Amino acid sequence: MERPLTQHIDLRRPAFTLKEYEQAGGYAALKKAVKELTPKEVQQVVQDSNLKGRGGAGFNTGLKWSFVPMGDEARHPKYLIANADEMEPGTFKDRLLLEGNPHQLIEGMIIAAYAIQADISYIFLRWAYKKAAHLIRKALAEAYEAGYLGENILGSGWGLQMHLHTGVGRYMCGEETALLNALEGKRATPRSKPPFPQVSGLFGKPTVVNNVETFCCIPHIVSNGAEWFKGLSKSEDGGTKIYGVSGKVKRPGAWELPMGITMRELLEEHAGGMANGYQLRGVLPGGASTDFLTTEHMDIKLDFKSVAAAGSRLGTGTMIVMDDATCPVGFVHNLQHFFAQESCGWCTPCREGLPWVEKILLSIEKGEGREEDLDILSLHTKMLGPGNTYCALATGAMEPLQSALKYFREDFERHIHEKSCPWNGHEHR
Amino acid sequence: MLTQEEINAIDHEVKLLPHKKAAVIEALKIVQKERGWVSDASISEVAEYLDMSPAEVDSVATFYNLIFRKQVGRHVILLCDSISCYVMKYQEIYVALQQKLQIQFGETTTDQRFTLLPNACLGCCDHAPALMIDDDLYTDVTIEQLDELLKKYS
Numbered sequence: 001m002e003r004p005l006t007q008h009i010d011l012r013r014p015a016f017t018l019k020e021y022e023q024a025g026g027y028a029a030l031k032k033a034v035k036e037l038t039p040k041e042v043q044q045v046v047q048d049s050n051l052k053g054r055g056g057a058g059f060n061t062g063l064k065w066s067f068v069p070m071g072d073e074a075r076h077p078k079y080l081i082a083n084a085d086e087m088e089p090g091t092f093k094d095r096l097l098l099e100g101n102p103h104q105l106i107e108g109m110i111i112a113a114y115a116i117q118a119d120i121s122y123i124f125l126r127w128a129y130k131k132a133a134h135l136i137r138k139a140l141a142e143a144y145e146a147g148y149l150g151e152n153i154l155g156s157g158w159g160l161q162m163h164l165h166t167g168v169g170r171y172m173c174g175e176e177t178a179l180l181n182a183l184e185g186k187r188a189t190p191r192s193k194p195p196f197p198q199v200s201g202l203f204g205k206p207t208v209v210n211n212v213e214t215f216c217c218i219p220h221i222v223s224n225g226a227e228w229f230k231g232l233s234k235s236e237d238g239g240t241k242i243y244g245v246s247g248k249v250k251r252p253g254a255w256e257l258p259m260g261i262t263m264r265e266l267l268e269e270h271a272g273g274m275a276n277g278y279q280l281r282g283v284l285p286g287g288a289s290t291d292f293l294t295t296e297h298m299d300i301k302l303d304f305k306s307v308a309a310a311g312s313r314l315g316t317g318t319m320i321v322m323d324d325a326t327c328p329v330g331f332v333h334n335l336q337h338f339f340a341q342e343s344c345g346w347c348t349p350c351r352e353g354l355p356w357v358e359k360i361l362l363s364i365e366k367g368e369g370r371e372e373d374l375d376i377l378s379l380h381t382k383m384l385g386p387g388n389t390y391c392a393l394a395t396g397a398m399e400p401l402q403s404a405l406k407y408f409r410e411d412f413e414r415h416i417h418e419k420s421c422p423w424n425g426h427e428h429r
Numbered sequence: 430m431l432t433q434e435e436i437n438a439i440d441h442e443v444k445l446l447p448h449k450k451a452a453v454i455e456a457l458k459i460v461q462k463e464r465g466w467v468s469d470a471s472i473s474e475v476a477e478y479l480d481m482s483p484a485e486v487d488s489v490a491t492f493y494n495l496i497f498r499k500q501v502g503r504h505v506i507l508l509c510d511s512i513s514c515y516v517m518k519y520q521e522i523y524v525a526l527q528q529k530l531q532i533q534f535g536e537t538t539t540d541q542r543f544t545l546l547p548n549a550c551l552g553c554c555d556h557a558p559a560l561m562i563d564d565d566l567y568t569d570v571t572i573e574q575l576d577e578l579l580k581k582y583s
Contacts, residue, residue: 246554
């Protein structure tokens with residue numbers, strides 16, 4: 001089984017230096033792209049590979065790039081940004097790529113920048129990733145030294161500057177347009193679309209933002225071709241995927257596996273099944289803002305389309321397991337506490353609705369819930385649903401709530417009827 | 430007054446950007462690094478230097494949870510309270526820290542040694558529960574470890 005993204009990652013030893021990375025074949029894809037392919041040809045091979053954005057939205061990456069104005073008429077500077085603000089609760093896949101092989105990200109970004117003829121690029125890294133920040137700074141210095149960054153890269157006449165930007169908190173920064181505002185020194189509130197960032201992004205200039213894992217796929221697609229990349233997958237979405245599992249399983253962790261393996265394979269073979277004494281009740285398949293799946297979904301394929309067909313989203317591909325010793329109401333309350341706290345306050349449904357949801361859930365969890373509270377919660381899942389807010393924060397927040405009300409309704413009702421939490425013992429925050 | 434070191438560091442950031450104002454988050458980070466937190470006086474100094482109003486700088490400063498607008502202790506403990514750590518019972522770690530330090534979330538010990546804050550997902554969910562003290566990350570944290578761990582920070 002091929003695992004291109006993690007083949008050179010071994011967290012027991014230091015990450016590859018530029019020299020070691022080159023000896024392992026690194027930066028050959030960049031040379032091929034810049035010397036043998038036109039920017040449009042790079043866009044095309046990425047589009048043909050059916051690489052879908054690994055930040056969670058699952059949009060075809062090459063297609064996303066194709067909306068950037070090209071040629072003499074295009075406005076400059078154009079920007080390319082790596083979204084390394086990994087803050088979706090339960091998600092820890094980009095940390096592996098950032099700490100394990102920073103040069104792979106940098107090479108992927110330079111190739112992507114070449115494809116859209118960008119002039120300036122940023123790695124937007126979350127504050128907490130201290131080790132990654134250190135490694136990226138070192139790797140960037142090496143890449144400048146080697147002439148992979150700076151003026152006239154590999155004699156092409158095209159140049160690129162790349163900077164590391166470390167954040168100062170807030171989940172909102174991971175939202176594409178809010179990230180642009182944060183980079184401009186503003187509050188990280190989302191922007192209304194259109195215009196899309198490809199046309200008017202950072203400082204009003206054409207901009208592409210992609211996730212870390214997405215960029216890490218690029219060198220391999222350029223080296224080996226679109227067909228090879230598609231062949232790695234067990235589904236119609238191209239490539240491999242970094243899947244992760246956290247919660248009370250025997251071996252929590254992250255693994256690079258063919259796109260489209262089943263939930264059963266991931267949970268049983270890779271995560272080792274549930275820890276002794278615990279039963280699986282539900283799974284958030286791709287981070288905190290995805291709908292629950294349950295034991296009836298064990299054999300669905302973990303790709304964008306199949307997970308959507310089962311009523312959820314692949315999201316970041318890092319799943320959170322809810323066991324039978326964990327109260328579903330407490331679990332969902334914890335999620336809504338997070339979303340209410342992280343709402344940027346820009347639009348009313350999210351700013352006002354999420355704290356209301358959080359308070360109702362807390363009262364149910366404390367045994368103070370009323371029958372009609374469940375209807376109020378259901379109403380919120382619609383009022384905060386798609387189309388009512390600028391960005392997807394509130395919509396995402398409603399996904400685990402609406403599915404919890406569907407799959408774990410009896411547990412909610414028990415809290416209300418028994419006037420206490422059947423699981424008890426949990427601290428309420 | 431901004432120190433010469435602070436001004437140099439802010440100027441370096443301004444140079445990379447199309448206009449001065451865009452450097453405000455970087456400037457706040459620089460000031461906080463030197464002074465530990467961002468006081469009202471610091472807000473005014475940054476505002477003046479970047480040709481902004483203090484209110485505008487404060488609107489940015491108060492948005493970001495890791496810009497501290499209140500004085501913090503010599504060390505800041507960030508305990509992850511997100512979902513994977515919830516499943517792995519971060520609450521027990523919180524109770525133990527409350528007992529050891531005699532403070533709750535948002536408070537600082539009387540000797541100014543520690544400030545305890547909740548933090549959203551630290552991105553190491555396969556090793557929950559997790560916390561950070563200053564720049565150091567600790568994972569698979571157990572209550573038994575806490576004394577040893579806190580001892581490293583004076």
